[in-house]
Amino acid sequence: LAAPRTVQPQLEGDTLQVEIAVPKMPDPLDASGCGCPSCRRGLLLGLGAGLAAAAATTVLQGPTGGGATGRWAARWPDWYLAGFVRQMKEGMADFERWMVPRKTALFSRGLQGLGQSSASGLGGPKVVELGIGAGTNLPFFRSAGLKRAIAVEPNPEFAQPALEKAKREGIKLEVHEGVAENLSVFPDNSVDAVVATMVLCSVDSQEAALREVHRILRPGGRYIFMEHTLAEGPEQWGLRGLQVILDPLQQLVSAGCRLNNRPMPTILKTFGADGQVEADHFSADSGKQRIAGPFGIEAPQPHFLLAPHVAGIATKSSTS
Numbered sequence: 001l002a003a004p005r006t007v008q009p010q011l012e013g014d015t016l017q018v019e020i021a022v023p024k025m026p027d028p029l030d031a032s033g034c035g036c037p038s039c040r041r042g043l044l045l046g047l048g049a050g051l052a053a054a055a056a057t058t059v060l061q062g063p064t065g066g067g068a069t070g071r072w073a074a075r076w077p078d079w080y081l082a083g084f085v086r087q088m089k090e091g092m093a094d095f096e097r098w099m100v101p102r103k104t105a106l107f108s109r110g111l112q113g114l115g116q117s118s119a120s121g122l123g124g125p126k127v128v129e130l131g132i133g134a135g136t137n138l139p140f141f142r143s144a145g146l147k148r149a150i151a152v153e154p155n156p157e158f159a160q161p162a163l164e165k166a167k168r169e170g171i172k173l174e175v176h177e178g179v180a181e182n183l184s185v186f187p188d189n190s191v192d193a194v195v196a197t198m199v200l201c202s203v204d205s206q207e208a209a210l211r212e213v214h215r216i217l218r219p220g221g222r223y224i225f226m227e228h229t230l231a232e233g234p235e236q237w238g239l240r241g242l243q244v245i246l247d248p249l250q251q252l253v254s255a256g257c258r259l260n261n262r263p264m265p266t267i268l269k270t271f272g273a274d275g276q277v278e279a280d281h282f283s284a285d286s287g288k289q290r291i292a293g294p295f296g297i298e299a300p301q302p303h304f305l306l307a308p309h310v311a312g313i314a315t316k317s318s319t320s
């Protein structure tokens with residue numbers, strides 16, 4: 001079987017066009033081909049992927065005319081935006097518990113010492129979080145000693161939950177509706193740290209988003225990131241194939257989130273030439289107890305498609 005090929009969705013006007021490539025295989029209905037169960041399963045998966053791609057192409061349209069140049073939220077009906085908030089707050093709660101040790105260490109290290117050379121001029125670091133969601137990272141900000149933060153969030157339905165969470169954590173939070181590709185509200189070299197967790201999977205352009213992050217960071221400022229990724233290990237070919245096949249469906253149900261996310265090449269291109277990039281690849285479900293399935297077969301963890309992760313800190317050159 002030929003290896004699956006990763007493809008990226010393309011925006012045409014207000015429509016997200018999704019192309020998917022599945023492993024090439026013999027036609028089990030052809031007498032000259034293979035009719036083994038494996039190939040039949042592969043054919044069914046391919047058909048399912050095609051249906052998912054067709055559904056994504058049909059449904060992921062700008063229902064109120066937002067498109068690539070308008071408000072991100074205009075691409076989706078209000079009921080979808082509100083439902084996505086519930087999905088992230090309730091459906092991902094167990095996943096966020098898995099990430100507590102990793103996030104505690106990452107933010108403790110990434111936010112340490114920022115106040116000593118703050119770009120904010122307010123006696124404390126100026127920290128911007130992209131895609132704050134319902135404020136999942138705010139407890140880690142508090143633990144790291146942060147007293148204020150600014151959020152850029154494309155889904156307006158997240159603003160109130162984030163503000164309520166900030167109040168409970170004792171953090172002064174300012175929320176702007178917007179996208180990572182356009183941070184024009186911030187001048188050049190004006191931010192001490194930018195935080196983004198599980199964000200680059202759903203931006204329209206990773207290159208544009210990271211250019212903006214680099215632009216607004218002061219020299220020596222830090223980009224603190226944690227992203228789920230495409231499984232790229234040689235032993236992960238099965239998971240990688242599922243991620244590629246199910247990617248259109250994931251985009252449909254998760255506001256454009258891509259399973260075939262590969263953020264590191266763009267992070268290294270943006271920060272690696274004159275700055276410093278530290279990154280750690282890991283599996284989010286590592287060490288988690290496996291679920292017993294039928295016939296003694298271990299079932300995967302609930303969020304196994306999101307398990308491959310990378311986290312780290314990219315530091316802008318002090319001479320930029």
